[in-house]
Amino acid sequence: MASAPSAEVLSKLTPVLTKRWLSPEAWKIDVYEQLDGYAALRKAVEYHPDEIIAFMKESGHRGRGGAGFPVGMKWAFIPQNDGKPHYLVVNADEGEPGTCKDLPLMMNDPHSLIEGIIIACYAVRAERAYVYVRGEAVHAARRLRNAVEEARAKGYLGRNVLGRGFDLDVVIHSGAGAYICGEETALLDSLEGFRGQPRLRPPFPATHGLYASPTVINNVGSIASVPHIVLGGADWWKSLGSENAAGTMIYSLSGRVKNPGQYECGMGITLNELLELAGGMADGHNLRFWTPGGSSTPMLTAEHADVPLDFDSIAKAGSILGTTAMMIFSDQDCPVYASYRWIVFYAHESCGKCTPCREGNYWMTRVYRRILSGRGTHEDLDTLLDACDNLLGRSFCGLGDGATSCVTSSLKYFKQDYLDYIEGRRKPLLNAADLVGAH
């Protein structure tokens, strides 16, 4: 049933990063400037770079790319006075299934990202920044390039930024369709003109990043938040979120809801509240399973709809906050099939560097196909869990770890669904010869 959200829940909508999305043409620099644009930069350059880093630490701001690493701490890792060039790389490769917050941000408010980049570069003393945009997002790259040109024309970029004696150049760099290039070290290899395969960490990019120089890599949302935090203050940012999770977050709702889209709220809102904001479940659908942060985060069930959506609470509930990509599935959707389709994705996107991931995902797609075509055995369930054991913690990068999430969580909550296929109570979804979605 569609119903208007209650006043109490409506008041939880907290547009900060999304505030300008509704203003017409806010992507133009003149409009942006009228809406407080570049005021944070003018304020920031009044302080010493070290003070900006300390301020970001104090704000409790954490990375929005999925792992939630403290932003100020990452900036503080950059060695100063080391004689090496420093770089800022913005991760705009957004590829995690379910995740769809960075592209609309770059389309609607590109200058907030550019302004955040300038402040971040000022703080860590970087003279060059790259934005690595996923290749398919041609529209977003175009809009960012345009924003860079506008900012350059106004003296926010280029030589002697705002007459403050520092230079900054921002380059928009398009990828070419590889999910793994969102992993920060694979991204660096790709940006250096190689196949995008992860590097061993440590050393972390903070000391050995782009061209083996100190490099900050942050997600689009992490950096676009910076001007808001600088203007509003550390205490304000903390007050918007919950303990250990400062600020607002863009929650992306997709799937079986009335009004899918981006809902920005303070950290710690619950799925039930978000569903209310989104007009409820779609007609004829009842919530059955969902992801809190994209396909790499273990799925949860209707029982978890009141868990606060912040890092610690979601971890306690057995999942990961990730990219706050809430994919909502109903009683008409099959968790076995959903997991299968994600594993097809991971198998396709595995870079092939390490055996557990390259082989494990390949075998899991076969096992899923067998189960979904009605020829599965009880042993297959053990095979899946075995494969996950070999992946989790044994893969070279987070892609392999992430792949296990849907398998183990769907087996934990929905084993009966698997058994129904295996024991013939459920009509096969796949034709044995069918290679649905495989490529």
Add this chain to the structure above:
Amino acid sequence: MAYSEELREQARQIMARYPEGRQRSALLPMLHLVQSHDGYVTPEGIALCAEMIGITKAQVAAVSTFYTMYKREPTGDFLVSVCTNTMCDVMGGQRVYDTLKEYLGVDHDETTADGKITLEHAECLAACDYAPVMTVNYEFYDRVTPDSALGTVEALQ
């Protein structure tokens, strides 16, 4: 395929975006450039990138084959990509794909006989709130249905 001085100049401009001695960083954008000129990554395009950056053709080819967006065969005038990752699939993307596949008579990564349309499955395109999603030459179409997708494709023909 001969490349104009203009295209070479564009390539030089791309290379100039990267620090001195780091011109290899220009490889992905340059591959996009030669692909947009030739329709796919041709041996000539590979040779041009190799020559300008100063690496071997084998090194360029090894990179180009890693990335999904670089095509190894001639592509149609229109590249139609249908997202069939889980969310789009559940919301009807697989049906959209199957409908187009039947109508065009081509499957994943194949091009119609008249050279007009190449069809492909895509993985999540970061627009899941608009699922199911389709792109034509990377222009996004939101909440497509089998019918609306057919209409779009017919209009291309």
